[in-house]
Amino acid sequence: MLRASAVCEQAGIPSASLVCEGFLQQAKAVCMGLGMKLPVAHMPGHVAVQPAGVLEKNILEVTLPEVIACLTRTVDQPVNAEEAPDEPGLRDIVFRGSHDAVNEHFQQRGWSDGLPIVPPTLAKIEAFLAHTGRKPEEVLGVLLPEKRTATVWSVAVNGVMSGCRPEYMPLLLAMVEAMADPAFGVEHAGATPGGDALVILTGPIVKRLGFNFGQGVMRDGFVPNTSVGRFWRMVLRNVAGFRLHGNDKATYGNTWRVVVAENADCLQALGWPSCCTDTGFADGESTVSIANYTGGNVVAQVSGDPRRQMLPYLADAVVRQMSWQLTFSVGAGLGRLHPLVLITPILAEAFAVAGITRSDIQQYLFEHARMRAEDMERLLGDWSDLVSECNLAAMADKGTIPQDFHASDDPDRMVPLVWKPADYSIVVTGDPLRNNAYVFSPSGLRGYRVTRRIDAEGMG
Amino acid sequence: MTQAGRDMSAGSDHEGACSVYWPGAPRQGGEKPLARRLESLEGKRVALLWGWLFRGDDVYTLLQKALTERFSGISFIHWREFGSIHGNDERAVVAALPEKLKHLGADAVLTAMGC
Numbered sequence: 001m002l003r004a005s006a007v008c009e010q011a012g013i014p015s016a017s018l019v020c021e022g023f024l025q026q027a028k029a030v031c032m033g034l035g036m037k038l039p040v041a042h043m044p045g046h047v048a049v050q051p052a053g054v055l056e057k058n059i060l061e062v063t064l065p066e067v068i069a070c071l072t073r074t075v076d077q078p079v080n081a082e083e084a085p086d087e088p089g090l091r092d093i094v095f096r097g098s099h100d101a102v103n104e105h106f107q108q109r110g111w112s113d114g115l116p117i118v119p120p121t122l123a124k125i126e127a128f129l130a131h132t133g134r135k136p137e138e139v140l141g142v143l144l145p146e147k148r149t150a151t152v153w154s155v156a157v158n159g160v161m162s163g164c165r166p167e168y169m170p171l172l173l174a175m176v177e178a179m180a181d182p183a184f185g186v187e188h189a190g191a192t193p194g195g196d197a198l199v200i201l202t203g204p205i206v207k208r209l210g211f212n213f214g215q216g217v218m219r220d221g222f223v224p225n226t227s228v229g230r231f232w233r234m235v236l237r238n239v240a241g242f243r244l245h246g247n248d249k250a251t252y253g254n255t256w257r258v259v260v261a262e263n264a265d266c267l268q269a270l271g272w273p274s275c276c277t278d279t280g281f282a283d284g285e286s287t288v289s290i291a292n293y294t295g296g297n298v299v300a301q302v303s304g305d306p307r308r309q310m311l312p313y314l315a316d317a318v319v320r321q322m323s324w325q326l327t328f329s330v331g332a333g334l335g336r337l338h339p340l341v342l343i344t345p346i347l348a349e350a351f352a353v354a355g356i357t358r359s360d361i362q363q364y365l366f367e368h369a370r371m372r373a374e375d376m377e378r379l380l381g382d383w384s385d386l387v388s389e390c391n392l393a394a395m396a397d398k399g400t401i402p403q404d405f406h407a408s409d410d411p412d413r414m415v416p417l418v419w420k421p422a423d424y425s426i427v428v429t430g431d432p433l434r435n436n437a438y439v440f441s442p443s444g445l446r447g448y449r450v451t452r453r454i455d456a457e458g459m460g
Numbered sequence: 461m462t463q464a465g466r467d468m469s470a471g472s473d474h475e476g477a478c479s480v481y482w483p484g485a486p487r488q489g490g491e492k493p494l495a496r497r498l499e500s501l502e503g504k505r506v507a508l509l510w511g512w513l514f515r516g517d518d519v520y521t522l523l524q525k526a527l528t529e530r531f532s533g534i535s536f537i538h539w540r541e542f543g544s545i546h547g548n549d550e551r552a553v554v555a556a557l558p559e560k561l562k563h564l565g566a567d568a569v570l571t572a573m574g575c
Contacts, residue, residue, distance in 0.1 A: 001509075001511055001545060001546060001571045001572065001573065001574050002571070002574070003554055004509050004545045004553075004554045004557060004569075004571050005569070005571045006492075007554050007555070007557050007558060008495070008509075008557060008558070008561065008569045008571075009492075009494050009495045010492060010495075010558075011495075011557070011558035011561065011562070012495045012496070013495055013507075013558075013561055013566055013567070013568060013569055014494070014495045014496070014497050014498060014568050014569075015495070015568070015569045015570070015571060016568070016569075016570050016571070017570075017571045017572075017574060018516075018519065018570060018571065018572040018573055018574060019573075019574030019575075020514075020573065020574060020575040023574045023575060026574075027574055033487070034492075035487075035489050035490060035491050035492045036491075036492050036494060037494070038494070039494070040574070043519070043573075046575060047514055047515045047518075047519060047573065047575065048514055048515060048575065052518075055515070055518065055519070055522070056522055059519055059522045059523060059526075060522065060526055063519075063523070064523060064526050064527070067523060067527075067570065068501065068527075068530075071497060071498055071501060071506075071568045072497050072498050072499065072500060072501065073497060087482075087484065087486070087487075088482040088484070089482075089486075090482070090485065090486060091481065092481070092482055093479045093480065093481060094480060094481060094482045095479075095480050096477060096478065096479045096480070097477055097478070098476050098477055098478075099476060099478070101477075102478065102480050106480075106483075111483050111484070119478050119480045120480050120481050120483065121478045121479060121480060121481075122479070122481070125481060142488050143485075146487060147487055147488050147489060148484065148485040148486060148487050148488065149485050149486055149487075149488050150485060151485060154483065154484070154485045157481055157482070157483045158483050161483055182551065234483070238483040238484050238485075239483075239484065239485045331547075332511075332512070332513070332544065332546065332547040332548060333547070333548050334547075334548045335548075336548065385513070385514070385515065386513065388512060388517065445547075445548065
């Protein structure tokens with residue numbers, strides 16, 4: 001919203017941005033990133049929970065005068081003068097002291113996540129830089145909301161701090177390039193649902209760097225999986241600028257997620273393609289995918305006949321994890337809902353033995369993970385107000401969403417959760433000999449799936 | 461080079477003190493000025509931009525009525541003219557704003573909802 005206001009101001013048209021009381025601090029932080037002191041008219045409380053009379057009183061008594069002032073009163077304060085102190089240069093030494101003193105210094109300045117960091121000394125930074133042929137000053141992208149330039153150098157510094165090993169550098173660079181991809185939408189990483197990225201690795205890099213892809217995947221304890229997951233949020237904090245009580249407006253936060261690695265051995269044995277092929281990469285490539293998820297749940301004890309019991313159980317589990325997220329299918333993010341299903345090797349093998357392929361699972365989920373049309377409309381319209389006047393039939397008739405959502409006028413008709421079978425991501429990972437699965441609820445546009453090839457050149 | 465010398469050049473000395481670097485990165489771009497404010501809203505055309513969430517339609521209805529009562533000749537460009545500024549096509553919608561606002565003769569804009 002503030003980005004729209006900034007574009008208007010730059011076009012010479014004065015703006016007033018309407019911001020709820022609880023978001024004023026975030027608005028201030030976003031304005032710093034935009035380099036503009038955008039005039040804001042505030043709304044007391046949160047409009048979503050106010051009875052009509054309260055809303056009217058608040059808007060007319062508080063917001064209206066501020067709107068008029070925003071548009072007519074000259075705003076003469078310097079843009080950043082009071083908020084933005086002098087910042088260090090890219091290669092400035094910012095502190096000298098003991099390990100403990102460094103940690104205290106970094107914590108006090110909001111440069112760490114609450115856990116001790118590895119002090120980023122020149123020797124350690126240079127060890128990381130040695131694993132890439134790219135120059136330290138090379139810009140990988142500009143990260144909103146603080147609009148800072150992510151460089152090879154800043155990747156190395158944050159990699160050191162997070163406890164990564166130097167040889168992870170090519171992976172870390174690919175992750176930050178993915179973060180900077182406009183398709184991912186890093187500016188939404190501090191959105192109120194509090195989703196966080198899950199990093200998924202494929203290809204030879206998994207074994208080469210020692211990632212856990214077996215029992216207990218997603219549990220901390222393996223240096224690569226844990227430290228690389230931490231690195232993601234460290235960059236969000238230090239380069240993109242997401243900090244709690246500032247730009248990060250998570251209502252209930254997720255912490256950073258331990259990295260998931262695909263089990264290539266199992267895929268090869270079954271003749272199944274890697275999940276990286278979903279995003280256009282070649283089977284067997286070393287890739288990193290990122291996408292935000294607000295949460296998920298284990299699907300325990302997937303048992304019985306693969307067609308009559310296992311697939312129906314998975315479809316049921318998917319439906320149970322998709323709620324307000326459906327707005328990314330038929331609302332704000334048309335066709336951008338990609339539920340993620342992790343299955344263990346033993347489940348994949350059971351499906352394969354039954355003649356069920358990976359794409360068959362996707363097709364089954366598309367056809368059977370469904371809910372009543374009336375329930376979806378109630379969820380997105382009446383309950384969450386995420387889609388105003390939610391009417392699936394009208395949207396399908398207009399061509400806004402596929403006809404699958406309006407196969408009949410029956411409010412009890414079962415409608416899909418996504419637009420097409422390939423919207424389901426299936427990843428084989430986890431305990432090879434346990435019949436569990438896991439379903440993740442995606443954040444759609446607020447951290448949309450992006451994949452990058454990992455440059456193997458630097459991996460010594 | 462001695463061990464102490466190697467430690468110093470590596471950023472730490474024999475007592476464990478080390479010199480450390482900033483984990484941040486420079487901001488891109490400098491300060492940008494705001495647009496010139498209006499003398500009055502009388503006779504002005506105000507565009508309503510919305511992310512189609514959080515009762516912005518209700519809020520705009522209230523503001524439109526109140527502003528119309530207070531400023532003669534004020535008019536509004538409905539939010540449906542622009543599409544959602546917080547949806548599937550938000551980058552394209554926002555990028556198209558300058559041209560569209562000019563075409564529609566907007567003098568000012570309201571944007572909503574920061575929630």
